[in-house]
Amino acid sequence: MSEGFIEPDLGFIAELKLRGGETLKKCYQCASCSVACDLTHDDKPFPRKEMIWAQWGLKDRLMSDPDVWLCHQCGDCSLICPRGAKPSSVLAAIRNASFRRFAFPGFMGAALSSPLYLPILAAVPVLLLAAALYSMNGFAVPEGTVVYSKFMPIRAIDSVFLPASLFSLVCAVAGVRRFWDGLVRANPLPADANIPSAIIGAAKEIITHERFAKCDKNRYRRLGHLMLFFGFVSLFITTNMVMAYHYLLRRETPLELLDPVKLLGNVGAVFAFVGCTWIIAKRAVSDEGSTHYDWTFVLALYLTVITGVLSELSRLAESPGPAYPVYFFHLTLVFFLIVYMPFSKFAHMLYRATAMVHSMAAQK
Ligand code: SF4
Ligand code: SF4
Structure with a gap:
């Protein structure tokens, strides 16, 4: 102006x-x-x-x-x-x-914003995981009982996921920092703004999704989002607990069906599946129109859950034919979700939480 x-x-x-x-x-x-x-x-x-x-x-x-x-x-x-x-x-x-505006590095924001780059983005985890797999066992399929850690050792998975997750974390922090700086520059907070209290307030709202319940005509979305949220959190905790088992307790997968971590993972998968199905069904009949951002994110999440469940079922059924390819596909989807998170619609969790903190701090 x-x-x-x-x-x-x-x-x-x-x-x-x-x-x-x-x-x-x-x-x-x-x-x-x-x-x-x-x-x-x-x-x-x-x-x-x-x-x-x-x-x-x-x-x-x-x-x-x-x-x-x-x-x-x-x-x-x-x-x-x-x-x-x-x-x-x-x-x-x-x-x-x-x-796209807050993405760091910018080219990742541009890539995730266009369906044209989808094949390249999907190929990256396939190539990285295939290289890690090949370097460990030359694509050999283990004989006998289906044990995923024999097919894809945890150190092979970690060699891809640890640096990639670190990259994702750094990018997420940089993106949120850019957003926060813009927020407070354009909407300065009062000098006595209580940021810790605002963070606690925002966390409470996120856990309960209580703002969803305030919208009259679409209350159904709260239940679908809550299920997806808790399913995702459960699966995230499960993944980290499996790593803790491996590195701290020297316990290997597969875990017993009644192991608390296994139970948490299975309950989380059911929640995430139902939540995803709910959201996709509603989106499919909505006349609001959905974009590449909306569909890529929710379908990647859905496929991740489905391939995770199929991996477990084919392991329990002792079917190595489908088990190992499905498990490999599952890992590529997990990479897609986690590593591209700061540049995809997945990042709405971060930006919305940041905006909520700002809004609550501004009211203090
Ligand atoms: S879509 Fe957003 S702006 Fe519109 S009524 Fe719902 S919360 Fe308000
Ligand atoms: S015409 Fe504009 S201001 Fe009126 S309801 Fe529609 S979007 Fe809102």
């Missing part, structure tokens, strides 16, 4: 249209959406203001707007919009643009 004039970022408007916000120009600022939203604040309601900012192409303002992330995409506002402007989809498009 200069001399009182607004200089729209036409490239950003085109990007929003490309990422699911093609209806943004239909908005005529009636504000019905902000009235319908159960999550908005009274003092600076959304999503009406985001709609006009999007129409004007105010990229910097939208990229540093915490309200974009306080929306849980329930769709209530889109249902009531008299113009069919789909504000819920426009906010999702702004979030999709943010994944």
